[in-house]
Amino acid sequence: MIKNILKTAVIFLIVFFYSCKQDNSKNKHIKITQDTETVEKVPIIDPKTPxxxxxxxxxxxxxxxxxxxxxxxxxxxxxxxxxxxxxxxxxxxxxxxxxxxxxxxxxxxxxxxxxxxxxxxxxxxxxxxxxxxxxxxxxxxxxxxxxxxxxxxxxxxxxxxxxxxxxxxxxxxxxxxxxxxxxxxxxxxxxxxxxxxxxxxxxxxxx
Incomplete structure (x- = not known):
């Protein structure tokens, strides 16, 4: 009985850790995407001088x-x-x-x-x-x-x-x-x- 409880607890911790890792990965991906979008939105300056x-x-x-x-x-x-x-x-x-x-x-x-x-x-x-x-x-x-x-x-x-x-x-x-x-x-x-x-x-x- 105790072994089953411990096994369940270990599995829960592994799943929890993996989920956190996935969330962090998503956050990093979102941050990179946002930075990329920011760079792409920089206006191009007309080289012709008024x-x-x-x-x-x-x-x-x-x-x-x-x-x-x-x-x-x-x-x-x-x-x-x-x-x-x-x-x-x-x-x-x-x-x-x-x-x-x-x-x-x-x-x-x-x-x-x-x-x-x-x-x-x-x-x-x-x-x-x-x-x-x-x-x-x-x-x-x-x-x-x-x-x-x-x-x-x-x-x-x-x-x-x-x-x-x-x-x-x-x-x-x-x-x-x-x-x-x-x-x-x-x-x-x-x-x-x-x-x-x-x-x-x-x-x-x-x-």
């Missing part, structure tokens, strides 16, 4: 059309255009008043391997009449300060791992930042950032 995401000073379709003509007829020659493939003819623009005269100067940032190297890309600075002020060689992101020297805003940029200060003088900014003296100063928090993919994304045009 215009609102661009720096407003970099969006001017009418001006871009004029710059296309300038680039193709005045800045580049036929030999240049023959070398640059159609899908590499990219540029960005940025309008900014550098000398506080109420009229915007225009930066042109080129995005082709023809104009870019390890130190950055060629930039042009034009006046309001689309006349060349400065051709910058291998320049990175620009930080245009609110301070003035010689009646033009001070520009800072990084070259060869060091900060350089570009001061307007004799009708132009220095064309090669790497030739300027290294400065211990850094861009201020009030500087206007130009041509930076994170802080000042510019719209890209084709010429």
């Amino acid at each position: 215009v609102d995401d661009y720096a407003k000073q970099s969006v001017d379709d009418a001006l871009a059309e004029k710059l296309k003509i300038y680039i193709s007829t005045q800045f580049l020659n036929k030999e240049d255009l023959n070398i640059i493939s159609d899908n590499q003819r990219k540029f960005q623009l940025y309008k900014i008043d550098l000398n506080n005269d109420g009229e915007n100067e225009v930066f042109i940032n080129f995005l082709t391997s023809y104009f870019c190297g390890t130190g950055g890309c060629t930039l042009l600075l034009l006046n309001n009449n689309l006349e060349l002020i400065t051709k910058f060689t291998t320049t990175r992101t620009l930080f245009v300060e609110q301070t003035f020297q010689n009646d033009w805003r001070v520009i800072m940029t990084e070259s060869q791992g060091s900060w350089r200060k570009l001061i307007f003088d004799s009708g132009s900014y220095p064309s090669n930042p790497s030739m300027e003296d290294i400065t211990n100063e850094f861009p201020s928090g009030h500087a206007e950032v130009l041509f930076d993919e994170i802080y000042s994304k510019a719209k890209t045009y084709l010429f």
Whole structure:
């Protein structure tokens, strides 16, 4: 009699333990399924960047059309255009008043391997009449300060791992930042950032 009771008790414990194990397995399965469903419901982000995401000073379709003509007829020659493939003819623009005269100067940032190297890309600075002020060689992101020297805003940029200060003088900014003296100063928090993919994304045009 006692043996039968013990046997029944052992069987009951085995069944109870197996049932608990099955419940835990179901719970784990449900949790995994829920996690999978959560991952599947993550929205897919449209890779196309809306215009609102661009720096407003970099969006001017009418001006871009004029710059296309300038680039193709005045800045580049036929030999240049023959070398640059159609899908590499990219540029960005940025309008900014550098000398506080109420009229915007225009930066042109080129995005082709023809104009870019390890130190950055060629930039042009034009006046309001689309006349060349400065051709910058291998320049990175620009930080245009609110301070003035010689009646033009001070520009800072990084070259060869060091900060350089570009001061307007004799009708132009220095064309090669790497030739300027290294400065211990850094861009201020009030500087206007130009041509930076994170802080000042510019719209890209084709010429």
